[in-house]
Amino acid sequence: MHAQLLTEPSLDAADPAVAELIEGEIARQSETICLIPSENHVSRAVLEAMGSVFTNKYSEGYPGRRYYEGQQLVDRLEPLAVERAKALFGVEHANVQPYSGSPANLATYLAYAEPGDTIMGMALPMGGHLTHGWSVSATGRWFRAVRYDVRRETGRVDLDDVRELARRERPRLIFCGGTAIPRTIEFEGFAEIAREVGAVLVADIAHLAGLIAGGVHPSPVGRADVISTTTHKTLRGPRGAMLMCGVEHAEALDRAVFPGLQGGPHNHTTAAIAVALEEARRPQFADYAARTVANAKALAGNLTDRGFDLVSGGTDNHLLLVDLTSKDVPGKRAAQALDRAGITTNHNTVPFDPRPPFDPSGIRMGTPAATTRGMGEAEMELICGWIDDGIEAAKRADEAAIQRIAERVREVAAEFPIPGIAA
Numbered sequence: 001m002h003a004q005l006l007t008e009p010s011l012d013a014a015d016p017a018v019a020e021l022i023e024g025e026i027a028r029q030s031e032t033i034c035l036i037p038s039e040n041h042v043s044r045a046v047l048e049a050m051g052s053v054f055t056n057k058y059s060e061g062y063p064g065r066r067y068y069e070g071q072q073l074v075d076r077l078e079p080l081a082v083e084r085a086k087a088l089f090g091v092e093h094a095n096v097q098p099y100s101g102s103p104a105n106l107a108t109y110l111a112y113a114e115p116g117d118t119i120m121g122m123a124l125p126m127g128g129h130l131t132h133g134w135s136v137s138a139t140g141r142w143f144r145a146v147r148y149d150v151r152r153e154t155g156r157v158d159l160d161d162v163r164e165l166a167r168r169e170r171p172r173l174i175f176c177g178g179t180a181i182p183r184t185i186e187f188e189g190f191a192e193i194a195r196e197v198g199a200v201l202v203a204d205i206a207h208l209a210g211l212i213a214g215g216v217h218p219s220p221v222g223r224a225d226v227i228s229t230t231t232h233k234t235l236r237g238p239r240g241a242m243l244m245c246g247v248e249h250a251e252a253l254d255r256a257v258f259p260g261l262q263g264g265p266h267n268h269t270t271a272a273i274a275v276a277l278e279e280a281r282r283p284q285f286a287d288y289a290a291r292t293v294a295n296a297k298a299l300a301g302n303l304t305d306r307g308f309d310l311v312s313g314g315t316d317n318h319l320l321l322v323d324l325t326s327k328d329v330p331g332k333r334a335a336q337a338l339d340r341a342g343i344t345t346n347h348n349t350v351p352f353d354p355r356p357p358f359d360p361s362g363i364r365m366g367t368p369a370a371t372t373r374g375m376g377e378a379e380m381e382l383i384c385g386w387i388d389d390g391i392e393a394a395k396r397a398d399e400a401a402i403q404r405i406a407e408r409v410r411e412v413a414a415e416f417p418i419p420g421i422a423a
Protein backbone atom coordinates (compact mmCIF):
# COMPACT_ATOMS: atom_id res chain seq x y z
CA MET A 1 0.00 0.00 0.00
CA HIS A 2 1.01 3.59 -0.48
CA ALA A 3 3.15 5.23 2.18
CA GLN A 4 0.80 8.03 3.16
CA LEU A 5 -2.04 5.61 3.86
CA LEU A 6 0.06 3.93 6.52
CA THR A 7 0.13 7.06 8.68
CA GLU A 8 -3.62 6.84 9.06
CA PRO A 9 -5.47 4.30 11.14
CA SER A 10 -6.33 1.08 9.35
CA LEU A 11 -9.94 0.14 8.83
CA ASP A 12 -9.67 -2.17 11.85
CA ALA A 13 -8.79 0.78 14.06
CA ALA A 14 -10.86 3.45 12.33
CA ASP A 15 -14.09 1.52 12.09
CA PRO A 16 -14.14 -1.81 13.90
CA ALA A 17 -17.84 -2.28 13.17
CA VAL A 18 -17.33 -2.36 9.40
CA ALA A 19 -13.98 -4.15 9.67
CA GLU A 20 -15.64 -6.92 11.64
CA LEU A 21 -18.32 -7.35 8.98
CA ILE A 22 -15.66 -7.58 6.25
CA GLU A 23 -13.71 -10.16 8.25
CA GLY A 24 -16.93 -12.08 8.78
CA GLU A 25 -17.73 -11.99 5.07
CA ILE A 26 -14.23 -13.28 4.25
CA ALA A 27 -14.85 -16.17 6.64
CA ARG A 28 -18.33 -16.81 5.22
CA GLN A 29 -17.07 -16.93 1.65
CA SER A 30 -14.10 -19.10 2.66
CA GLU A 31 -16.07 -21.63 4.68
CA THR A 32 -18.95 -22.10 2.28
CA ILE A 33 -19.22 -22.98 -1.41
CA CYS A 34 -20.85 -20.40 -3.62
CA LEU A 35 -23.04 -21.89 -6.35
CA ILE A 36 -24.79 -18.64 -7.26
CA PRO A 37 -24.14 -18.44 -11.01
CA SER A 38 -23.96 -14.63 -11.08
CA GLU A 39 -21.24 -14.47 -8.42
CA ASN A 40 -17.51 -15.02 -8.56
CA HIS A 41 -14.30 -14.44 -6.58
CA VAL A 42 -12.13 -11.66 -8.02
CA SER A 43 -8.36 -11.61 -7.88
CA ARG A 44 -6.34 -9.61 -5.41
CA ALA A 45 -5.30 -7.32 -8.29
CA VAL A 46 -8.95 -6.54 -9.07
CA LEU A 47 -9.67 -5.88 -5.38
CA GLU A 48 -6.68 -3.54 -5.11
CA ALA A 49 -7.73 -1.56 -8.16
CA MET A 50 -11.26 -1.29 -6.72
CA GLY A 51 -9.88 0.02 -3.46
CA SER A 52 -7.73 2.69 -5.13
CA VAL A 53 -7.76 6.50 -5.00
CA PHE A 54 -9.50 6.58 -8.38
CA THR A 55 -12.66 6.51 -6.26
CA ASN A 56 -11.87 10.15 -5.33
CA LYS A 57 -12.05 11.47 -8.88
CA TYR A 58 -14.90 12.99 -10.85
CA SER A 59 -14.67 12.57 -14.64
CA GLU A 60 -18.03 13.40 -16.20
CA GLY A 61 -17.65 13.11 -19.95
CA TYR A 62 -15.36 10.94 -22.03
CA PRO A 63 -11.56 10.89 -22.45
CA GLY A 64 -10.40 14.26 -23.79
CA ARG A 65 -13.90 15.73 -23.30
CA ARG A 66 -14.40 16.08 -19.54
CA TYR A 67 -16.22 18.57 -17.38
CA TYR A 68 -13.56 18.52 -14.62
CA GLU A 69 -9.82 19.08 -14.60
CA GLY A 70 -7.24 16.70 -13.21
CA GLN A 71 -7.90 13.96 -15.76
CA GLN A 72 -4.25 13.30 -16.64
CA LEU A 73 -4.40 9.74 -15.34
CA VAL A 74 -8.10 8.97 -15.75
CA ASP A 75 -7.75 9.87 -19.42
CA ARG A 76 -5.16 7.13 -19.72
CA LEU A 77 -7.07 4.68 -17.56
CA GLU A 78 -10.43 4.72 -19.33
CA PRO A 79 -8.97 4.28 -22.85
CA LEU A 80 -6.86 1.41 -21.49
CA ALA A 81 -10.01 -0.35 -20.27
CA VAL A 82 -11.80 0.44 -23.54
CA GLU A 83 -8.93 -0.86 -25.70
CA ARG A 84 -8.76 -4.05 -23.64
CA ALA A 85 -12.50 -4.61 -24.00
CA LYS A 86 -12.31 -4.05 -27.76
CA ALA A 87 -9.40 -6.46 -28.11
CA LEU A 88 -10.88 -9.14 -25.86
CA PHE A 89 -14.30 -9.24 -27.52
CA GLY A 90 -13.28 -8.10 -31.00
CA VAL A 91 -15.63 -5.11 -31.09
CA GLU A 92 -15.21 -1.69 -32.68
CA HIS A 93 -16.48 0.33 -29.76
CA ALA A 94 -16.81 -0.12 -26.00
CA ASN A 95 -18.23 2.05 -23.24
CA VAL A 96 -17.01 1.02 -19.77
CA GLN A 97 -18.93 3.66 -17.79
CA PRO A 98 -22.31 2.00 -17.01
CA TYR A 99 -22.61 1.62 -13.24
CA SER A 100 -24.02 -1.87 -13.51
CA GLY A 101 -25.95 -4.15 -15.83
CA SER A 102 -29.37 -2.60 -15.19
CA PRO A 103 -28.36 0.99 -16.08
CA ALA A 104 -26.42 -0.34 -19.08
CA ASN A 105 -29.63 -1.88 -20.35
CA LEU A 106 -31.63 1.24 -19.58
CA ALA A 107 -29.15 3.18 -21.73
CA THR A 108 -30.07 1.02 -24.71
CA TYR A 109 -33.74 2.00 -24.30
CA LEU A 110 -32.76 5.65 -24.07
CA ALA A 111 -30.66 5.32 -27.22
CA TYR A 112 -33.24 3.59 -29.42
CA ALA A 113 -36.77 3.86 -28.04
CA GLU A 114 -39.30 6.42 -26.86
CA PRO A 115 -41.59 5.83 -23.88
CA GLY A 116 -44.55 3.75 -25.03
CA ASP A 117 -42.64 2.06 -27.84
CA THR A 118 -42.88 -1.70 -28.14
CA ILE A 119 -39.89 -3.66 -26.90
CA MET A 120 -39.45 -7.41 -26.66
CA GLY A 121 -37.62 -9.67 -24.25
CA MET A 122 -37.73 -13.05 -22.61
CA ALA A 123 -40.18 -13.22 -19.70
CA LEU A 124 -38.57 -13.05 -16.27
CA PRO A 125 -40.07 -16.33 -15.02
CA MET A 126 -38.69 -18.06 -18.14
CA GLY A 127 -35.12 -16.92 -17.44
CA GLY A 128 -35.10 -13.37 -18.80
CA HIS A 129 -33.97 -10.31 -16.82
CA LEU A 130 -36.13 -7.69 -15.07
CA THR A 131 -34.69 -5.02 -17.36
CA HIS A 132 -35.90 -6.80 -20.50
CA GLY A 133 -39.36 -5.32 -19.98
CA TRP A 134 -40.72 -7.13 -16.92
CA SER A 135 -43.81 -5.42 -15.48
CA VAL A 136 -42.37 -4.26 -12.14
CA SER A 137 -39.28 -2.74 -13.80
CA ALA A 138 -39.17 0.79 -15.21
CA THR A 139 -38.58 -0.93 -18.55
CA GLY A 140 -41.94 -2.67 -18.27
CA ARG A 141 -43.76 0.44 -17.06
CA TRP A 142 -42.41 3.00 -19.51
CA PHE A 143 -42.40 0.80 -22.59
CA ARG A 144 -44.92 -1.55 -24.13
CA ALA A 145 -43.14 -4.78 -23.40
CA VAL A 146 -44.01 -8.02 -25.14
CA ARG A 147 -42.50 -11.29 -24.01
CA TYR A 148 -41.34 -14.54 -25.46
CA ASP A 149 -41.31 -17.73 -23.41
CA VAL A 150 -39.63 -21.11 -23.58
CA ARG A 151 -41.52 -24.10 -24.92
CA ARG A 152 -43.13 -26.17 -22.19
CA GLU A 153 -41.96 -29.48 -23.69
CA THR A 154 -38.32 -28.51 -24.18
CA GLY A 155 -37.65 -25.76 -21.64
CA ARG A 156 -35.96 -23.91 -24.51
CA VAL A 157 -36.64 -20.83 -26.58
CA ASP A 158 -38.00 -21.70 -30.00
CA LEU A 159 -36.96 -19.13 -32.60
CA ASP A 160 -40.17 -19.73 -34.55
CA ASP A 161 -42.10 -18.34 -31.56
CA VAL A 162 -39.75 -15.36 -31.36
CA ARG A 163 -40.11 -14.66 -35.08
CA GLU A 164 -43.88 -14.87 -34.98
CA LEU A 165 -44.07 -12.48 -32.02
CA ALA A 166 -41.60 -10.05 -33.62
CA ARG A 167 -43.52 -10.02 -36.92
CA ARG A 168 -46.78 -9.35 -35.11
CA GLU A 169 -45.52 -6.75 -32.62
CA ARG A 170 -42.75 -4.98 -34.60
CA PRO A 171 -40.64 -4.07 -31.54
CA ARG A 172 -38.02 -1.30 -31.60
CA LEU A 173 -35.71 -3.35 -29.42
CA ILE A 174 -35.27 -7.08 -28.98
CA PHE A 175 -33.32 -8.48 -26.03
CA CYS A 176 -31.73 -11.91 -26.05
CA GLY A 177 -29.86 -13.49 -23.17
CA GLY A 178 -30.99 -13.69 -19.57
CA THR A 179 -30.29 -14.70 -15.99
CA ALA A 180 -31.49 -18.26 -15.79
CA ILE A 181 -30.99 -19.72 -19.26
CA PRO A 182 -28.98 -22.96 -19.13
CA ARG A 183 -28.74 -23.23 -22.92
CA THR A 184 -26.70 -21.60 -25.70
CA ILE A 185 -28.12 -18.33 -26.99
CA GLU A 186 -28.71 -18.45 -30.74
CA PHE A 187 -27.43 -14.96 -31.56
CA GLU A 188 -27.49 -15.54 -35.32
CA GLY A 189 -31.14 -16.59 -35.27
CA PHE A 190 -32.13 -13.58 -33.15
CA ALA A 191 -30.15 -11.30 -35.49
CA GLU A 192 -32.06 -12.56 -38.54
CA ILE A 193 -35.36 -11.88 -36.80
CA ALA A 194 -34.28 -8.40 -35.69
CA ARG A 195 -33.13 -7.57 -39.23
CA GLU A 196 -36.39 -8.79 -40.70
CA VAL A 197 -38.54 -6.58 -38.46
CA GLY A 198 -36.16 -3.62 -38.32
CA ALA A 199 -35.47 -3.93 -34.58
CA VAL A 200 -32.26 -3.19 -32.72
CA LEU A 201 -30.94 -6.43 -31.24
CA VAL A 202 -29.39 -6.20 -27.79
CA ALA A 203 -27.43 -9.27 -26.72
CA ASP A 204 -27.33 -9.15 -22.93
CA ILE A 205 -24.34 -11.35 -22.13
CA ALA A 206 -24.14 -10.41 -18.42
CA HIS A 207 -23.99 -14.08 -17.47
CA LEU A 208 -21.98 -15.27 -20.45
CA ALA A 209 -19.24 -12.66 -20.93
CA GLY A 210 -16.51 -14.79 -19.38
CA LEU A 211 -17.57 -17.85 -21.35
CA ILE A 212 -17.55 -15.84 -24.58
CA ALA A 213 -14.16 -14.28 -23.76
CA GLY A 214 -12.90 -17.77 -22.97
CA GLY A 215 -14.20 -19.15 -26.26
CA VAL A 216 -16.71 -21.64 -24.86
CA HIS A 217 -19.93 -19.87 -25.94
CA PRO A 218 -20.61 -18.36 -29.40
CA SER A 219 -20.02 -14.61 -29.61
CA PRO A 220 -22.75 -12.10 -30.48
CA VAL A 221 -20.18 -9.85 -32.20
CA GLY A 222 -21.19 -9.16 -35.78
CA ARG A 223 -24.71 -10.39 -35.00
CA ALA A 224 -26.22 -8.21 -32.27
CA ASP A 225 -26.33 -4.44 -32.81
CA VAL A 226 -25.52 -3.80 -29.17
CA ILE A 227 -23.87 -6.03 -26.59
CA SER A 228 -24.56 -5.33 -22.94
CA THR A 229 -22.66 -7.04 -20.18
CA THR A 230 -21.92 -6.88 -16.50
CA THR A 231 -18.28 -7.29 -15.56
CA HIS A 232 -18.73 -9.13 -12.26
CA LYS A 233 -20.23 -12.49 -13.21
CA THR A 234 -18.31 -15.04 -15.31
CA LEU A 235 -15.98 -12.24 -16.47
CA ARG A 236 -14.70 -12.11 -12.86
CA GLY A 237 -14.19 -8.38 -12.55
CA PRO A 238 -15.62 -5.71 -10.24
CA ARG A 239 -19.36 -4.91 -10.08
CA GLY A 240 -19.81 -2.86 -13.24
CA ALA A 241 -20.90 -3.09 -16.84
CA MET A 242 -19.98 -2.35 -20.44
CA LEU A 243 -21.80 -1.65 -23.66
CA MET A 244 -20.16 -2.78 -26.90
CA CYS A 245 -21.12 -2.16 -30.51
CA GLY A 246 -19.99 -1.30 -34.03
CA VAL A 247 -18.92 2.28 -34.76
CA GLU A 248 -22.34 3.12 -36.20
CA HIS A 249 -23.94 2.78 -32.75
CA ALA A 250 -21.11 4.36 -30.75
CA GLU A 251 -22.40 7.90 -30.51
CA ALA A 252 -25.99 6.97 -29.65
CA LEU A 253 -24.89 4.65 -26.86
CA ASP A 254 -22.24 6.97 -25.44
CA ARG A 255 -24.72 9.85 -25.31
CA ALA A 256 -27.33 7.62 -23.67
CA VAL A 257 -24.91 6.62 -20.89
CA PHE A 258 -23.63 10.18 -20.41
CA PRO A 259 -25.27 12.67 -20.25
CA GLY A 260 -28.46 10.69 -20.84
CA LEU A 261 -28.51 8.53 -17.78
CA GLN A 262 -25.48 8.91 -15.57
CA GLY A 263 -23.14 11.47 -14.06
CA GLY A 264 -19.52 10.70 -13.30
CA PRO A 265 -18.09 7.29 -14.08
CA HIS A 266 -16.80 5.15 -11.21
CA ASN A 267 -13.11 5.39 -12.03
CA HIS A 268 -12.01 2.87 -9.39
CA THR A 269 -14.38 0.41 -11.07
CA THR A 270 -12.94 1.31 -14.47
CA ALA A 271 -9.47 0.52 -13.08
CA ALA A 272 -10.63 -2.85 -11.83
CA ILE A 273 -12.45 -3.60 -15.10
CA ALA A 274 -9.18 -2.92 -16.94
CA VAL A 275 -7.39 -5.40 -14.66
CA ALA A 276 -10.07 -8.05 -15.12
CA LEU A 277 -10.01 -7.65 -18.92
CA GLU A 278 -6.26 -8.18 -18.92
CA GLU A 279 -6.71 -11.30 -16.80
CA ALA A 280 -9.41 -12.58 -19.16
CA ARG A 281 -7.05 -12.29 -22.13
CA ARG A 282 -4.66 -14.88 -20.71
CA PRO A 283 -4.72 -18.53 -21.73
CA GLN A 284 -5.48 -19.57 -18.11
CA PHE A 285 -8.78 -17.74 -18.40
CA ALA A 286 -9.87 -19.76 -21.44
CA ASP A 287 -9.00 -22.82 -19.40
CA TYR A 288 -11.07 -21.44 -16.50
CA ALA A 289 -14.06 -20.87 -18.80
CA ALA A 290 -13.81 -24.43 -20.13
CA ARG A 291 -13.57 -25.89 -16.62
CA THR A 292 -16.55 -23.80 -15.50
CA VAL A 293 -18.70 -25.39 -18.21
CA ALA A 294 -17.27 -28.87 -17.61
CA ASN A 295 -18.07 -28.53 -13.90
CA ALA A 296 -21.63 -27.40 -14.64
CA LYS A 297 -22.15 -30.38 -16.93
CA ALA A 298 -20.69 -32.69 -14.28
CA LEU A 299 -22.98 -31.23 -11.60
CA ALA A 300 -25.95 -31.53 -13.96
CA GLY A 301 -25.11 -35.17 -14.68
CA ASN A 302 -24.72 -36.00 -10.98
CA LEU A 303 -28.00 -34.31 -10.07
CA THR A 304 -29.84 -36.09 -12.88
CA ASP A 305 -28.42 -39.42 -11.69
CA ARG A 306 -29.88 -38.67 -8.27
CA GLY A 307 -33.31 -38.03 -9.73
CA PHE A 308 -33.36 -34.24 -9.89
CA ASP A 309 -35.26 -32.63 -12.78
CA LEU A 310 -33.28 -29.99 -14.65
CA VAL A 311 -35.05 -27.40 -16.76
CA SER A 312 -34.27 -28.25 -20.41
CA GLY A 313 -32.69 -31.49 -19.18
CA GLY A 314 -29.20 -30.14 -18.54
CA THR A 315 -26.86 -27.29 -19.37
CA ASP A 316 -24.64 -25.92 -22.14
CA ASN A 317 -23.06 -23.26 -19.96
CA HIS A 318 -22.20 -22.39 -16.36
CA LEU A 319 -25.66 -22.65 -14.79
CA LEU A 320 -28.46 -25.06 -14.07
CA LEU A 321 -32.02 -24.63 -13.03
CA VAL A 322 -33.36 -27.40 -10.83
CA ASP A 323 -37.10 -27.99 -10.70
CA LEU A 324 -37.82 -29.40 -7.23
CA THR A 325 -41.48 -30.17 -7.87
CA SER A 326 -40.85 -33.92 -7.99
CA LYS A 327 -38.79 -33.72 -4.79
CA ASP A 328 -41.78 -32.23 -3.05
CA VAL A 329 -39.90 -29.33 -1.48
CA PRO A 330 -40.28 -25.65 -2.43
CA GLY A 331 -37.23 -23.80 -3.81
CA LYS A 332 -36.93 -21.30 -1.00
CA ARG A 333 -36.97 -23.93 1.73
CA ALA A 334 -34.37 -25.94 -0.17
CA ALA A 335 -32.14 -22.91 -0.78
CA GLN A 336 -32.35 -21.86 2.87
CA ALA A 337 -31.47 -25.36 4.06
CA LEU A 338 -28.54 -25.51 1.63
CA ASP A 339 -27.35 -22.12 2.89
CA ARG A 340 -27.29 -23.52 6.43
CA ALA A 341 -25.40 -26.51 5.01
CA GLY A 342 -22.76 -24.14 3.57
CA ILE A 343 -23.87 -24.30 -0.05
CA THR A 344 -25.09 -20.96 -1.34
CA THR A 345 -27.69 -20.98 -4.13
CA ASN A 346 -30.80 -18.97 -4.86
CA HIS A 347 -34.42 -19.93 -5.20
CA ASN A 348 -35.72 -19.30 -8.68
CA THR A 349 -38.88 -19.65 -10.71
CA VAL A 350 -38.94 -22.43 -13.25
CA PRO A 351 -40.77 -21.99 -16.58
CA PHE A 352 -44.57 -22.20 -16.11
CA ASP A 353 -44.04 -22.25 -12.34
CA PRO A 354 -47.33 -22.83 -10.53
CA ARG A 355 -45.80 -21.32 -7.37
CA PRO A 356 -45.34 -17.56 -6.70
CA PRO A 357 -42.02 -15.81 -7.56
CA PHE A 358 -41.12 -15.20 -3.87
CA ASP A 359 -41.54 -18.90 -3.12
CA PRO A 360 -41.00 -20.69 -6.42
CA SER A 361 -40.40 -24.32 -7.38
CA GLY A 362 -36.77 -24.15 -8.36
CA ILE A 363 -33.24 -23.37 -7.34
CA ARG A 364 -30.60 -21.95 -9.64
CA MET A 365 -26.97 -22.94 -9.35
CA GLY A 366 -23.77 -22.41 -11.23
CA THR A 367 -20.08 -23.12 -11.16
CA PRO A 368 -18.16 -19.86 -11.90
CA ALA A 369 -17.16 -19.16 -8.28
CA ALA A 370 -16.34 -22.74 -7.27
CA THR A 371 -14.28 -23.18 -10.45
CA THR A 372 -12.32 -20.01 -9.65
CA ARG A 373 -11.32 -21.68 -6.37
CA GLY A 374 -9.96 -24.63 -8.34
CA MET A 375 -12.77 -27.07 -7.64
CA GLY A 376 -13.23 -29.75 -10.28
CA GLU A 377 -15.44 -32.66 -11.17
CA ALA A 378 -14.56 -34.61 -8.01
CA GLU A 379 -15.83 -31.73 -5.89
CA MET A 380 -18.95 -31.46 -8.08
CA GLU A 381 -19.77 -35.04 -7.16
CA LEU A 382 -19.31 -34.26 -3.45
CA ILE A 383 -21.40 -31.09 -3.76
CA CYS A 384 -24.17 -32.99 -5.51
CA GLY A 385 -24.28 -35.49 -2.67
CA TRP A 386 -24.49 -32.68 -0.13
CA ILE A 387 -27.28 -31.00 -2.10
CA ASP A 388 -29.26 -34.24 -2.21
CA ASP A 389 -28.66 -35.02 1.47
CA GLY A 390 -29.31 -31.40 2.48
CA ILE A 391 -32.65 -31.28 0.71
CA GLU A 392 -33.70 -34.62 2.19
CA ALA A 393 -32.64 -33.37 5.63
CA ALA A 394 -34.69 -30.21 5.09
CA LYS A 395 -37.73 -32.33 4.33
CA ARG A 396 -37.27 -34.25 7.60
CA ALA A 397 -36.43 -30.99 9.43
CA ASP A 398 -33.21 -32.73 10.50
CA GLU A 399 -31.05 -29.78 11.51
CA ALA A 400 -28.29 -31.98 12.90
CA ALA A 401 -27.81 -33.59 9.49
CA ILE A 402 -27.64 -30.15 7.89
CA GLN A 403 -24.97 -29.10 10.37
CA ARG A 404 -22.96 -32.26 9.63
CA ILE A 405 -22.98 -31.32 5.94
CA ALA A 406 -21.86 -27.78 6.80
CA GLU A 407 -18.92 -29.25 8.68
CA ARG A 408 -17.87 -31.36 5.65
CA VAL A 409 -18.31 -28.34 3.36
CA ARG A 410 -16.02 -26.30 5.64
CA GLU A 411 -13.34 -29.01 5.49
CA VAL A 412 -13.38 -29.24 1.71
CA ALA A 413 -13.71 -25.48 1.22
CA ALA A 414 -10.59 -24.98 3.33
CA GLU A 415 -8.61 -26.86 0.67
CA PHE A 416 -9.65 -24.26 -1.92
CA PRO A 417 -8.84 -20.80 -0.56
CA ILE A 418 -10.63 -17.94 -2.25
CA PRO A 419 -8.40 -15.63 -4.30
CA GLY A 420 -8.08 -12.01 -3.39
CA ILE A 421 -7.64 -12.35 0.36
CA ALA A 422 -4.62 -12.73 2.57
CA ALA A 423 -4.46 -16.26 3.96
Ligand SMILES: *Cc1c(COP(=O)(O)O)cnc(C)c1O
Pocket (backbone or CB within 6 Å): 038, 100, 101, 102, 103, 105, 128, 129, 131, 177, 178, 179, 204, 205, 206, 207, 230, 240
Ligand atom coordinates in the same frame (compact mmCIF):
# COMPACT_ATOMS: atom_id res chain seq x y z
C1 LIG B 1 -27.16 -9.61 -13.78
C2 LIG B 1 -27.87 -9.21 -15.00
C3 LIG B 1 -28.20 -7.88 -15.27
C4 LIG B 1 -28.13 -6.78 -14.26
O1 LIG B 1 -26.99 -6.51 -13.67
P1 LIG B 1 -26.92 -5.67 -12.32
O2 LIG B 1 -25.47 -5.35 -12.30
O3 LIG B 1 -27.40 -6.56 -11.24
O4 LIG B 1 -27.76 -4.45 -12.49
C5 LIG B 1 -28.77 -7.58 -16.50
N1 LIG B 1 -29.02 -8.54 -17.39
C6 LIG B 1 -28.75 -9.82 -17.15
C7 LIG B 1 -29.05 -10.83 -18.19
C8 LIG B 1 -28.17 -10.21 -15.95
O5 LIG B 1 -27.94 -11.49 -15.72
